[in-house]
Amino acid sequence: MSALPAGFYARTTVAVARELLGHRLVSTVGGRRCAVRIVETEAYVGPDDPACHAYAWHRSARNEVMYGRPGLLYVYFTYGMHWCANIVTERSGYPAAVLLRGGEPVEGVEVMRRRRRGVPDEEIASGPAKLAQALGITGALDGHSVTRPPLWVEAGEPVGPRRRAAARRVGVRRGATDRLRFYERGSRHVSRPRDSRG
DNA sequence: CTTGAGATGTTT
DNA sequence: AACATCTCAAGA
DSSP states (O other): OOBOOGGGGSSOHHHHHHHTTTOEEEEOGGGOOEEEEEEEEEEEOOTTOTTSTTGGGOOOTTTGGGGSOTTBEEEEEETTTEEEEEEEOSSTTSOOEEEEEEEEEEEOHHHHHHHTTTOOGGGSSBSHHHHHHHHTOOGGGTTOBTEETTEEEEOOOOOOGGGEEEEOOTTOSTTTTSOOEEEETTOTTSSOSSOSOO
């Protein structure tokens, strides 16, 4: 088990969001191992980002983990039924994170099929809440370090710059024009195949 | 393939 | 009232 070191996340949020593509997110939640190859992320770059939960240094019980160490998991509950998972970036005290938006199942696919009953493999983790569900991520993991079990990132084959695409973030109004969504070109495991505008 | 509505609870 | 979403049903 060679987890990426916490230092990987102690860099600019955009760099982390880009370079996370291709690495593996591994889960042993519930005792069964499964993993996805990360193919889609979004950067929430901090207090100056209107779409960020910590915009203008907003701080609350929900986003407290964003103010912690890089490499911690920030899990939040949204739309009354979905969990979404981020990895905290930058330095301690500076609230920024990368949202994990899309993954390609590469290990323990049966486990994920059970959690995502009835959906084709392309849709097992093609969206932030789908990915969280597939890997068994809930609020119980809020604040967990992604350098160790039961959820961590393992080094994989990075997706090179030519095979990466940048697009507008999904589902945000403020800060909607920024191209802070990154995904692997041509992947069938991203939440949306193309950006609706530029 | 596309679009639109409803589910459902927390945060502002 | 909005929300970093998803699923299903209906239509083209």
